[in-house]
Amino acid sequence: MRDTFKKHLESNLNMLQDSRLLLAISGGLDSVVLAHLCHQLNLKVSLAHCNFNLRAAESDADEDFVLQLADDLDMEVFIESFETENYAKEEGLSIQMAARELRYTWFQELAEQLKFDYILTAHHADDNLETFLINLTRGTGLEGLTGIPEVTGKIVRPLLPFSREALKVYAIDQNIAWQEDSSNASTKYLRNKLRHDIIPILKQMNSQLLQNFQTTISNLQDSQDLIDDSVVRIQKKLTTAEDDQIKLDVLKLKQLSNPKAYLYQLLKDFNFTAWNDVVNLLDAQSGKQVFSSTHRLLKDREFLLLSEIASETDQAPIAIQKSDQEVVVPFGTLRFEHVTAIMDTGNTTIYVDAEKLVFPLILRKWQEGDVFYPLGMKGKKKKLSKYFKDEKLSLIEKEHIWILVSDDEVVWVVGKRADDRFKVTENTTKILKIDLQ
Amino acid sequence: MRDTFKKHLESNLNMLQDSRLLLAISGGLDSVVLAHLCHQLNLKVSLAHCNFNLRAAESDADEDFVLQLADDLDMEVFIESFETENYAKEEGLSIQMAARELRYTWFQELAEQLKFDYILTAHHADDNLETFLINLTRGTGLEGLTGIPEVTGKIVRPLLPFSREALKVYAIDQNIAWQEDSSNASTKYLRNKLRHDIIPILKQMNSQLLQNFQTTISNLQDSQDLIDDSVVRIQKKLTTAEDDQIKLDVLKLKQLSNPKAYLYQLLKDFNFTAWNDVVNLLDAQSGKQVFSSTHRLLKDREFLLLSEIASETDQAPIAIQKSDQEVVVPFGTLRFEHVTAIMDTGNTTIYVDAEKLVFPLILRKWQEGDVFYPLGMKGKKKKLSKYFKDEKLSLIEKEHIWILVSDDEVVWVVGKRADDRFKVTENTTKILKIDLQ
Numbered sequence: 005m006r007d008t009f010k011k012h013l014e015s016n017l018n019m020l021q022d023s024r025l026l027l028a029i030s031g032g033l034d035s036v037v038l039a040h041l042c043h044q045l046n047l048k049v050s051l052a053h054c055n056f057n058l059r060a061a062e063s064d065a066d067e068d069f070v071l072q073l074a075d076d077l078d079m080e081v082f083i084e085s086f087e088t089e090n091y092a093k094e095e096g097l098s099i100q101m102a103a104r105e106l107r108y109t110w111f112q113e114l115a116e117q118l119k120f121d122y123i124l125t126a127h128h129a130d131d132n133l134e135t136f137l138i139n140l141t142r143g144t145g146l147e148g149l150t151g152i153p154e155v156t157g158k159i160v161r162p163l164l165p166f167s168r169e170a171l172k173v174y175a176i177d178q179n180i181a182w183q184e185d186s187s188n189a190s191t192k193y194l195r196n197k198l199r200h201d202i203i204p205i206l207k208q209m210n211s212q213l214l215q216n217f218q219t220t221i222s223n224l225q226d227s228q229d230l231i232d233d234s235v236v237r238i239q240k241k242l243t244t245a246e247d248d249q250i251k252l253d254v255l256k257l258k259q260l261s262n263p264k265a266y267l268y269q270l271l272k273d274f275n276f277t278a279w280n281d282v283v284n285l286l287d288a289q290s291g292k293q294v295f296s297s298t299h300r301l302l303k304d305r306e307f308l309l310l311s312e313i314a315s316e317t318d319q320a321p322i323a324i325q326k327s328d329q330e331v332v333v334p335f336g337t338l339r340f341e342h343v344t345a346i347m348d349t350g351n352t353t354i355y356v357d358a359e360k361l362v363f364p365l366i367l368r369k370w371q372e373g374d375v376f377y378p379l380g381m382k383g384k385k386k387k388l389s390k391y392f393k394d395e396k397l398s399l400i401e402k403e404h405i406w407i408l409v410s411d412d413e414v415v416w417v418v419g420k421r422a423d424d425r426f427k428v429t430e431n432t433t434k435i436l437k438i439d440l441q
Numbered sequence: 442m443r444d445t446f447k448k449h450l451e452s453n454l455n456m457l458q459d460s461r462l463l464l465a466i467s468g469g470l471d472s473v474v475l476a477h478l479c480h481q482l483n484l485k486v487s488l489a490h491c492n493f494n495l496r497a498a499e500s501d502a503d504e505d506f507v508l509q510l511a512d513d514l515d516m517e518v519f520i521e522s523f524e525t526e527n528y529a530k531e532e533g534l535s536i537q538m539a540a541r542e543l544r545y546t547w548f549q550e551l552a553e554q555l556k557f558d559y560i561l562t563a564h565h566a567d568d569n570l571e572t573f574l575i576n577l578t579r580g581t582g583l584e585g586l587t588g589i590p591e592v593t594g595k596i597v598r599p600l601l602p603f604s605r606e607a608l609k610v611y612a613i614d615q616n617i618a619w620q621e622d623s624s625n626a627s628t629k630y631l632r633n634k635l636r637h638d639i640i641p642i643l644k645q646m647n648s649q650l651l652q653n654f655q656t657t658i659s660n661l662q663d664s665q666d667l668i669d670d671s672v673v674r675i676q677k678k679l680t681t682a683e684d685d686q687i688k689l690d691v692l693k694l695k696q697l698s699n700p701k702a703y704l705y706q707l708l709k710d711f712n713f714t715a716w717n718d719v720v721n722l723l724d725a726q727s728g729k730q731v732f733s734s735t736h737r738l739l740k741d742r743e744f745l746l747l748s749e750i751a752s753e754t755d756q757a758p759i760a761i762q763k764s765d766q767e768v769v770v771p772f773g774t775l776r777f778e779h780v781t782a783i784m785d786t787g788n789t790t791i792y793v794d795a796e797k798l799v800f801p802l803i804l805r806k807w808q809e810g811d812v813f814y815p816l817g818m819k820g821k822k823k824k825l826s827k828y829f830k831d832e833k834l835s836l837i838e839k840e841h842i843w844i845l846v847s848d849d850e851v852v853w854v855v856g857k858r859a860d861d862r863f864k865v866t867e868n869t870t871k872i873l874k875i876d877l878q
Binding site: 144 | 669
């Protein structure tokens with residue numbers, strides 16, 4: 005085991021040789037064996053152990069075990085204690101997700117602050133197969149079957165080609181002690197079922213199971229590479245990024261061999277779950293939309309428009325005081341300046357008669373029913389909705405429109421059109437320049 | 442079950458409604474239930490049963506059972522008896538492969554002769570999951586995980602969305618009898634392990650296992666579609682078909698994100714197994730080659746050349762008698778004609794002095810050491826190998842060269858160059874025209 009491990013490092017993970025490594029250690033078989041292997045190969049390793057305080061005395065015993073191990077192997081060790089249950093409650097996470105988040109955040113912080121080059125975790129081939137099978141029982145796609153990568157950013161998993169059995173044989177052979185974990189989390193339950201009831205039978209069916217499985221996931225990763233290529237190409241062909249939104253060309257999408265498959269690939273990072281609804285948008289009426297937790301996909305004539313859902317605070321009205329010179333708003337910065345002459349006008353700058361304004365001005369999203377007197381239209385009143393229609397704004401563009409109002413009268417449809425009532429006239433004595441940056 | 446089946450047919454397999462159908466029936470649960478369902482929906486079904494004579498009395502009992510069923514359901518029935526073991530021995534196949542080949546050949550023949558539109562088989566969701574898991578234990582790629590298609594050519598599998606359990610519940614509920622199969626073929630053994638030991642536990646882990654599995658394979662099929670797209674595109678970009686060979690541009694291949702993955706996709710239909718050797722060809726010296734059972738891949742400067750391996754009989758020398766007017770050869774037909782004047786010459790036609798020829802002429806592959814006197818080179822002798830080099834023939838082109846010899850003297854490097862010694866001169870009295878078509 006030590007020799008194969010050494011060879012594996014030399015041919016695939018050579019960058020570990022002269023790096024500062026932080027090894028995530030639980031005290032269980034896998035990470036303890038990894039610590040011993042690193043020690044034997046004289047790698048520069050420090051240990052990091054999380055005490056999640058989820059198993060009372062047992063958690064503390066693990067901590068003591070890790071301290072003793074660090075002492076035995078003469079390794080630096082970091083221990084951090086977490087109130088995992090509280091954190092999970094506060095963040096609305098499962099205990100397991102909470103522990104995961106706490107663990108990785110802490111490791112990354114440690115690595116950052118103490119200049120570790122890599123974080124090592126002890127995932128092995130059986131973990132990979134178990135994850136594959138768990139994802140299979142839940143329903144998945146290619147992403148769920150390609151396994152854990154050996155390297156992701158700073159995180160390296162050097163035991164990935166090795167089976168749990170090989171680790172155990174090595175530990176027993178070398179008289180290495182480890183802590184058994186009695187925890188019973190729900191995936192622990194699933195993993196135990198797989199570990200004890202299913203994988204042994206699969207190994208009876210084919211003694212080369214784990215090697216064959218490595219081949220399988222390597223083949224599937226190759227497939228994923230081909231898909232990534234074709235998605236990049238399609239993305240260039242039929243999407244355009246505009247301001248805060250991504251525009252997908254529906255006609256081009258529908259000409260592809262499998263529009264649904266491409267749509268999934270193009271949108272998979274945006275947290276959608278109602279994929280049937282997403283696909284149905286292709287043939288839906290303009291105005292139909294589907295939401296994910298973070299994004300919205302809107303059918304707008306021959307396009308699908310993808311945009312982030314603005315958070316509630318981003319939508320709230322903003323009061324602007326007479327003394328404000330600069331106000332940061334969700335879409336930029338508004339600058340207010342008293343000037344003596346009108347210089348450069350344009351969509352992002354207006355000049356108004358300061359004495360007609362009633363402070364605080366309010367900057368808010370427009371609403372159905374809002375009206376204004378477009379500058380240059382001889383004092384004719386117009387509904388904002390009508391104005392937007394005439395300007396052929398898309399639904400999403402409309403939703404991004406803010407208006408600046410004075411005593412609930414529109415001063416500026418920001419970035420679009422000033423109101424006639426506040427314009428600078430021959431009677432104006434104080435000119436206020438308002439500028440969007 | 443009957444209603445869901447009906448709905449499934451209406452929405453996905455509507456073409457079955459008014460077609461002539463041939464149902465492959467073993468007598469087991471799956472195919473018997475399918476026969477009953479088709480009967481209840483008044484589909485136009487005939488039965489076809491293979492007696493493979495592998496289980497003595499039991500095989501005959503199955504045959505009797507099917508005859509009785511056909512009678513009960515008032516369906517036409519075809520029975521064919523096979524000497525499966527002999528056939529397997531003769532063809533060097535496993536019993537299972539032999540049975541499979543016999544079965545499908547017969548079904549296709551029946552369908553052809555008696556004008557059936559579709560052949561129905563009773564594969565169901567559990568078959569699909571079992572195949573997935575068997576492939577997984579053996580090591581596979583995306584192709585091995587995308588399941589059996591519902592329709593392939595004439596073959597339709599209308600039970601694919603249904604679980605074995607649903608079929609069994611229906612059979613018991615409807616008092617439908619079936620034959621139990623006691624056979625013990627090796628995949629039967631694997632399938633039984635899966636069926637009894639593994640899949641039930643996976644179902645405990647997730648009660649929606651089979652539905653989720655359908656989602657998974659549908660997602661994987663989508664992934665396969667994307668890959669097929671990208672392979673078609675890459676094929677256009679970097680392969681050219683020339684005569685009997687396909688030429689792959691190595692430089693372009695190596696610029697791709699994952700050359701190995703593309704190479705696999707481009708060559709997967711040509712029976713290669715030594716994929717590492719295939720990939721190593723990319724960086725190998727000119728002249729290196731890898732063979733599959735049917736094809737050869739040859740590194741030739743900046744190209745990989747794929748060609749079919751000629752069979753031994755195609756390579757054997759051919760004797761041509763004086764009386765022959767037309768001889769069929771591996772690369773076309775040679776025509777011999779006595780003429781009085783030289784008309785049109787060219788690469789595929791030569792004129793020779795008939796009296797200088799010694800019959801039988803021999804048409805054979807060229808060999809290292811062969812020499813000739815190229816026509817028009819003033820009687821200078823030249824090694825064929827040198828001639829080919831000067832002509833910049835690729836290795837594969839060279840191997841496809843045949844020569845026509847008279848008393849072991851080259852008359853014609855066929856399709857390339859005539860020999861000076863046999864040319865028509867002023868002294869020639871009999872001109873023989875030799876023409877390759």
